[in-house]
Amino acid sequence: MRRYRKIYGDKLEACSLINAIATYEQSLTTVNSPFDRFLAGDKNAISLQAREGYQIFKSYGCTACHQSANVGGNMYQKMGVMADYFEERGTPITKANLGRYNVTHDDYNKFTFKVPSLRLVVLNAPYFHDGSVSSLEQAINKMARYQLGREISAEDVQKVIAFLKTLVGEHKELTQPAAE
């Protein structure tokens, strides 16, 4: 809040908040990652384990939702397509869990969220909109179960993580220090 005031003044205004969030999101842009170099033709830019992880990521069907250059970020999907995530989580459902419904008030959008980009996912625990999962291993296990209706072996999870690590590239310098 102190840093916000320094830039935008004392008033909390929608346009200032949007500007602050958009500037933060721009700082998340990552370019020239090992995976980008791999796709550009440098076959040795990523390890064999990461290459296998990429194949697993595609063959399990993760790419049905986590797509294109940002490996996500271009569609909304239900959390719990194949099994009831919220029932099995075991904690009461909150307004935030209704996701996009809070914007559209259309029943169809209940429990629907923007598919997140996985570009910086290895740096960004905890996971999911409810922050309920602290490890990437668990997040991937839950994705396999709730979004694809299948189990994933511990070995395959490690390979997928090796792949996800290759998505992190160079970042634009933050023009403002990160919020406290």
Ligand code: HEC
């Ligand atoms: C049917 C669409 C769909 C499929 C298939 C899918 N995901 Fe997701 N993924 C989502 C959605 C939606 C979220 C956000 C859920 C939330 O915020 O509660 C998400 C979140 C994640 C997260 C947490 C990201 C974060 O920053 O919190 C990871 C990691 C992830 N997915 C990996 C995978 C992997 C690996 C696979 C394949 C095994 C996969 N996903 C398959 C839709 C999908």
